[in-house]
Every structure is written in C-alpha cells, then in structure tokens.
Amino acid sequence: MIRVTKGHRLRVIPDPAAASLDRSLADQVISALGVVLRLSVARGIGPVVMSGVALRREDWSRERSLLRPAKLTPALVEAAPALDLSRPWVPESLLPLYGTQSHAALSDAQRLRYNQAYGRQLLEEFIWLERYLILAPVARLSQASRLDPDVSSVLRSFASDESHHVASFAKLRELAIKASEPKVSTSLFNPPRSVCAFARLAARFPIKFAFWTTVIQDLEDYAVKVGQTYKRDRTVDTAFQDVFVAHAQDEARHCRYDRLLTAWLRPGGPMNSFHERVADVFQSRYRSTSWGLDGPIRELAEVHPEIAGKVNDMIADAAAVRRSGLSPIPTE
Ligand SMILES: [Fe+2]
Numbered sequence: 473m474i475r476v477t478k479g480h481r482l483r484v485i486p487d488p489a490a491a492s493l494d495r496s497l498a499d500q501v502i503s504a505l506g507v508v509l510r511l512s513v514a515r516g517i518g519p520v521v522m523s524g525v526a527l528r529r530e531d532w533s534r535e536r537s538l539l540r541p542a543k544l545t546p547a548l549v550e551a552a553p554a555l556d557l558s559r560p561w562v563p564e565s566l567l568p569l570y571g572t573q574s575h576a577a578l579s580d581a582q583r584l585r586y587n588q589a590y591g592r593q594l595l596e597e598f599i600w601l602e603r604y605l606i607l608a609p610v611a612r613l614s615q616a617s618r619l620d621p622d623v624s625s626v627l628r629s630f631a632s633d634e635s636h637h638v639a640s641f642a643k644l645r646e647l648a649i650k651a652s653e654p655k656v657s658t659s660l661f662n663p664p665r666s667v668c669a670f671a672r673l674a675a676r677f678p679i680k681f682a683f684w685t686t687v688i689q690d691l692e693d694y695a696v697k698v699g700q701t702y703k704r705d706r707t708v709d710t711a712f713q714d715v716f717v718a719h720a721q722d723e724a725r726h727c728r729y730d731r732l733l734t735a736w737l738r739p740g741g742p743m744n745s746f747h748e749r750v751a752d753v754f755q756s757r758y759r760s761t762s763w764g765l766d767g768p769i770r771e772l773a774e775v776h777p778e779i780a781g782k783v784n785d786m787i788a789d790a791a792a793v794r795r796s797g798l799s800p801i802p803t804e
C-alpha cells in the first residue's frame with residue numbers, strides 16, 4: 473500500500489492506539505457526513521461557495537503560464553514494450569514485505585509472483601486515490617461560479633492530467649492482468665467503508681472538508697519518489713518503469729498545485745486545525761494494518777500452494793513493517 477506521508481517523513485501512529493485515539497473524531501465526522509449528505513440529497517447542492525477563502529492570484533497566474541500537456545497518457549502505455557513476466561514490476565524496496573524474514577524465505581519464482589501481484593495492486597491504488605481524492609474534488613471546485621480564470625485554467629489542466637493518469641494506470645493494469653499466468657481477475661485494492669466515506673466527503677464538499685489537500689500533497693510527493701526509485705532500478709520491467717517515471721514528471725508540477733490549493737482553501741485559523749485533524753484520521757485509517765496487505769500474499773499462495781501455511785505470518789510481517797513507519801523508499 474502507498475504510505476501516505478506527512479511532508480517528507482512518515483507520520484508514525486501505532487495502529488491500535490491510533491484506532492482508539494481517532495475513533496471519536498472519525499465517528500463524529502462520518503456521522504456528520506451522513507447527515508450532511510442526506511440533507512444535500514434532499515435539498516440539492518448549489519454551486520461551491522468561493523467567498524471567504526484566500527487566493528494568491530499571482531501564484532496561480534504563474535502556474536497558468538507554466539501549464540504543460542501530461543507526460544503520462546494512454547498513448548505512452550500503448551507505445552511501451554510488452555510486459556516482461558521474467559522481470560519484477562515494482563522495485564523491491566517498495567514492496568510491503570521488503571526486508572522481512574518472510575520475503576527473504578521466498579524462492580525467486582515466489583518473490584517474482586508476489587512482486588507482480590503487488591504491481592497490480594499499486595496501479596489500483598493510484599487509480600483509486602487519483603480518481604476519488606484528486607479528480608472528484610478538483611472537478612467539484614471547477615464547477616464553482618465566479619472562479620478566477622487563472623485558477624480555472626490550472627484546475628482544468630490538473631483534472632485533465634489526472635484523467636490521463638487514471639486511464640494510463642487502468643490500461644497498464646489491463647495489460648498486467650492479460651499477461652499474468654495463471655489468469656487473475658480479482659481486485660487487490662479495496663478500501664474499507666470509512667476510507668471511502670472520507671473520500672466522498674472530500675468530493676462533495678471540497679472546501680468545508682478540505683483535509684484532502686494535505687493527503688494529496690503527501691501522495692504526490694510520494695509519487696515523485698516512487699518515480700525516482702523506478703528510474704534508478706535496472707531490473708524492473710520497462711513498461712512499468714516508463715509509466716511511473718512519466719507519472720513522476722507530471723506529479724512534480726502537481727505538488728505545486730497542492731500547495732496552492734492548501735493556501736487557498738485553508739488560510740489558517742481554527743478551521744485549519746480541524747482539516748489537519750481530519751487528514752490525520754483519514755491517514756491513520758488509510759494506513760491501518762487491518763486491510764490492504766493480504767491481497768498479493770493470498771494470490772501468491774493460490775499460485776504457490778506450498779506456502780499456504782505461511783500466509784498469516786507473511787501478513788503479520790507486512791503489518792509490522794507498516795506499523796514501524798519505515799520509509800519504503802531508501803534514502804540516498
Ligand atoms: Fe497522477
């Protein structure tokens with residue numbers, strides 16, 4: 473699973489403690505969300521209200537002058553070489569099991585299968601995050617009336633880039649499923665209801681619940697580091713490498729948009745600490761060890777039944793790594 477980080481350092485929250493610490497606020501937010509959504513459906517939602525928010529016009533104007541077409545597009549995926557089943561699809565250091573005894577004990581064939589299953593999960597995770605935590609709230613913001621023309625242009629370009637990214641990751645995932653033997657069809661990334669509820673909150677009320685700007689800032693910083701890790705890796709499959717390196721080139725620009733969005737939608741004051749707190753709750757639920765670690769391990773056990781008895785130990789090892797908060801990307 474992508475580790476959504478805070479700035480350049482992982483925010484380490486011991487899992488059980490985090491769950492109880494955050495349960496109260498999370499339950500309040502989710503329960504408020506239910507009420508607000510029911511009222512909204514009943515009454516209809518007007519245009520996003522833009523008054524009372526700070527806008528650094530010169531920064532947006534500069535970004536408008538720097539707009540570029542997306543590097544990662546479905547055309548790039550179509551032009552990439554066929555997927556190579558004999559190579560890893562993900563740099564080893566990005567794997568949730570990397571550095572564990574369970575991982576070291578696997579045979580080369582088992583390690584490769586786990587790697588490629590996680591490669592598909594990584595694609596699904598980027599698709600989910602970019603679709604629901606970037607595209608959806610940005611599209612909602614773009615519908616606002618009286619939007620500054622520079623902001624409007626940058627948001628349209630941002631949404632267009634992420635649409636290309638989602639389509640490109642989906643195309644690569646399709647190719648990965650076709651290439652995998654024996655055939656696979658299951659989805660490996662299925663966030664729990666509470667995580668999905670937070671995403672719906674961001675999509676529906678991108679200003680009132682602006683925690684998502686912190687989450688995507690961390691995500692896009694992480695995407696840049698993932699691309700750098702792919703670029704350095706000489707063993708990884710070329711198509712996966714091309715896709716994640718191109719993605720990182722677009723994400724470097726998006727990191728600036730994320731900072732502008734945060735400054736615009738969250739201009740300090742008590743509400744900002746609310747948004748930060750909600751972002752923390754989202755991240756602790758997102759990084760919970762209770763989901764997201766088992767899919768590639770179970771797929772490995774289906775293909776290599778000889779390790780079926782080790783599945784629980786492997787999941788426990790992956791959970792320990794996630795709890796430790798160790799960066800999945802080695803520092804240079
Ligand atoms: Fe992206």
Ligand SMILES: [Fe+2]
Pocket residue numbers: 634692722723726
């Ligand atoms: Fe992005």
